[in-house]
Amino acid sequence: MSKTDYMRLLERLYSKIPPRSESGEFRLPELELIRIGEHVIVRNFRDIAEKLKRDPGLVARYLLKELATGGSYDEGTGHLTLTAKISRKTLEEFLQRFEKSYVRCPTCNSIDTRLEKRGKALTLVCEACGAEQSVKPF
Ligand SMILES: [Zn+2]
Incomplete structure (x- = not known):
């Protein structure tokens, strides 16, 4: 195996590792x-x-x-x-x-989100997928 092939193989291996995410387990x-x-x-x-x-x-x-x-x-x-x-x-x-x-983001299930107050409206903005969801203000 040439060095280039080896590097490519490594790259492929690494790309298969899913990015660290806290989206799944939440307790x-x-x-x-x-x-x-x-x-x-x-x-x-x-x-x-x-x-x-x-x-x-x-x-x-x-x-x-x-x-x-x-x-x-x-x-x-x-x-x-x-x-x-x-x-x-x-x-x-x-x-x-x-x-x-x-x-929790209703689109991708991530908890990597923030709440934004826009006037009287409240919006849940997802940092992971970019989805925006208006939520009931409280
Ligand atoms: Zn999302």
Whole structure:
């Protein structure tokens, strides 16, 4: 085999390796919840928002609105406090809903996306395939 053939072979081998992508597997981290009386604290809320590639304040706003509950996100600790007894199951369900509507690209399934605010409209822009999807503002 000549050197050129060998290089070509190598090139072909490398081109078969799929590009690294986070699109397939996506799992929310296990929620670390603390219950204090009527309040629920999500201790690892910042980590969860980072996994979703969204600003924690934004994810918090979505949750508080959709769950119709009071609460606040503390930037210092990264904790989200909800002033209602929300179950783990409900929280997970709404976080998955958020991921489905505001993170995952409906065209190529990538989570390599960003949200853009254009006037009052909210658009999910995919960095992977370039698709744009208008989503419900919250
Ligand atoms: Zn896409």
